Amino acid sequence: MKRERLDKVLANMGIGTRKEVKQLVKQKLVVVDGTVATDPGMHVVPEEQEISVDGEPINYKRWLYIMLNKPPGVVSATEDNLHETVVDLLPYEWAIKVFPVGRLDIDTEGLLLLTNDGQLSHNLLSPKKKVDKEYFARIQGRVTETHVQEFARGVELEDFTTLPAKLEVLSSGEISEIRVTIMEGKFHQVKRMFAAFDLEVIYLQRIRMGPIRLDESLKPGEYRELTDEEMEFLKAYTQKEGPAQS
Numbered sequence: 001m002k003r004e005r006l007d008k009v010l011a012n013m014g015i016g017t018r019k020e021v022k023q024l025v026k027q028k029l030v031v032v033d034g035t036v037a038t039d040p041g042m043h044v045v046p047e048e049q050e051i052s053v054d055g056e057p058i059n060y061k062r063w064l065y066i067m068l069n070k071p072p073g074v075v076s077a078t079e080d081n082l083h084e085t086v087v088d089l090l091p092y093e094w095a096i097k098v099f100p101v102g103r104l105d106i107d108t109e110g111l112l113l114l115t116n117d118g119q120l121s122h123n124l125l126s127p128k129k130k131v132d133k134e135y136f137a138r139i140q141g142r143v144t145e146t147h148v149q150e151f152a153r154g155v156e157l158e159d160f161t162t163l164p165a166k167l168e169v170l171s172s173g174e175i176s177e178i179r180v181t182i183m184e185g186k187f188h189q190v191k192r193m194f195a196a197f198d199l200e201v202i203y204l205q206r207i208r209m210g211p212i213r214l215d216e217s218l219k220p221g222e223y224r225e226l227t228d229e230e231m232e233f234l235k236a237y238t239q240k241e242g243p244a245q246s
């Protein structure tokens with residue numbers, strides 16, 4: 001395990017700035033393995049040692065993996081001058097550490113993963129991995145079997161032709177409901193794919209990314225950490241070249 005400065009560990013946990021942590025140490029409020037810390041620069045192994053601040057134990061986690069049900073009107077970024085961001089929805093001690101894995105359009109809802117694990121994020125977003133993303137959508141207009149076949153061949157857009165996509169029609173009418181699974185994640189891709197057939201996406205929700213499905217108990221704006229089982233699935237999935245069966 002990696003040894004780190006005590007003040008850096010506590011600052012990264014959201015306890016305070018390094019200057020504030022030094023004051024806590026000076027006030028003898030920081031205890032490491034039952035002994036009052038006297039040096040904010042002392043090196044600790046936070047995963048293995050017991051650290052408490054003002055009598056409260058610190059539950060240190062080096063890596064964070066969070067599932068968020070992104071609501072509309074919130075941008076997939078860590079900061080924005082005009083809009084609320086997805087990290088604004090999280091507790092401060094998480095918000096200062098994590099970043100979104102990819103992005104959802106501001107009006108798109110659903111599954112968004114956030115982490116501080118850069119390698120996992122890279123693997124999920126790498127074109128080589130072809131991580132599949134599943135969406136539920138409502139479409140203005142009638143979606144038919146012809147569209148299913150066109151999506152399966154790949155849809156030709158102005159700047160590229162999409163990889164084959166799986167389109168499932170749940171209901172067809174003036175407003176159609178569908179599920180679609182794509183391999184890429186280009187800007188406005190799902191909307192552009194339907195627009196190529198003069199159809200308009202009026203509601204879009206991501207329900208799956210790779211092996212991770214949106215927890216239906218999470219309301220828009222709610223979040224939770226991934227379970228150990230979900231993490232095992234996710235790490236096994238991203239070690240493969242190409243998508244797993246879902």
